[in-house]
Amino acid sequence: MLKGENTRKNIIAKSAELFNQRGYAGSSLSDITELTGIKKGGIYRHFASKDEIAVEAYQYAGSIVNQTIKEALEQQSTAMGKLLVYLQVYANVVEAPPFIGGCPLLNLATESDDGHPILRAQARQGLERTLDNMKAIISEGIQSGEFKANLDIDALATFTLSVMEGGIMLSKLEGDNRHVRMNIESLTTYLKGMCLRDKE
Template sequence: MKFTPRSETTRQFIIETTAGIFNKKGYAGTSLSDLTEATRLTKGSIYGNFENKDDVALAVFNFNAERRANIIQERLGKAASHRDKLLAFIDLFSSAEIHVFPEGGCPLLNAGTEADDTHEPLRQRVAEELLETQRELAALIQQGITAREFRAEADPEQVATTILALIQGGIFIARTTRKPLHLDAVLETARKLVREIDTTTSP
């Protein structure tokens, strides 16, 4: 029988209230007591609106992923050229800007690193978001090629995948070593990649 939450309003309250906790402490590291303490709700109220903690984690990830997507779209919408949009995307993840994302940083990296073997539905959702981001970046690069902002020989899929890998890898290194400057160094490599396909720069 399909699970039906007692109250969609309470369910959304739980998601929004615990979004930062899950993203910061981890999906496995967040306990039921963390949820009840943050929401001031009973265990019965939590499980009256979610099947289990994994269900809460998945709903919270979807919420954080949507917030991430909205932040990116808003920032890219302020850039005029395809080149500037691509650079704006990269800059969003710098040590000076990454605070604009949900508390705890990039939800894709946070969820993906711990859900690969422990929470298959969550891993699938992270994969979907990563692939969607890669497709959007590739489309942006292709549009730039069509507009002659980027070199015709540039491979949109490869460039998009490389930029995304640099960003995610840079975040991982910076957080693991507690040295944000490592992230900025990696992002500079991503910016160099954009300059290499920019038609206004020398080959």
């Protein structure tokens, strides 16, 4: 049983890297068997379909990124610092992203469409969780008096995530971290304008 569970975990981990680099459509079961050294029959003993592997692979990749973000958040004491963490963990996205291949949410959201409802649902759940986490940080910032009381929480969360994912996309496409890093600087300046303490 233990061996079977380890085999399953290995399939998920290897598939997560594969899907996050090549995409769901660009990855085949043959690619998975080559990476894992497990024959198709062995794969199907653990998973009913490629879709099932993809869902668990995305969840695995997301958990790695979320843990990286969580550890970075624990080092911050301000709401502004915590929001910036989401971009800072991707400051070296080209050479050293939190998970190989870049942002799992961005990659899945870009590829999934109405033709892949299961994967699209996963991407939407990831989007909602990330926005909810950001909104909680912003709310804390307002309650602590760090941010202005009339700040639009939904708008700032959406803006932060858009700046993050946009920077990642441009940096990955160009092969240069400068886009993420410029966005970190721009978001820092913007957030300072939302802080009450800078007005005192």
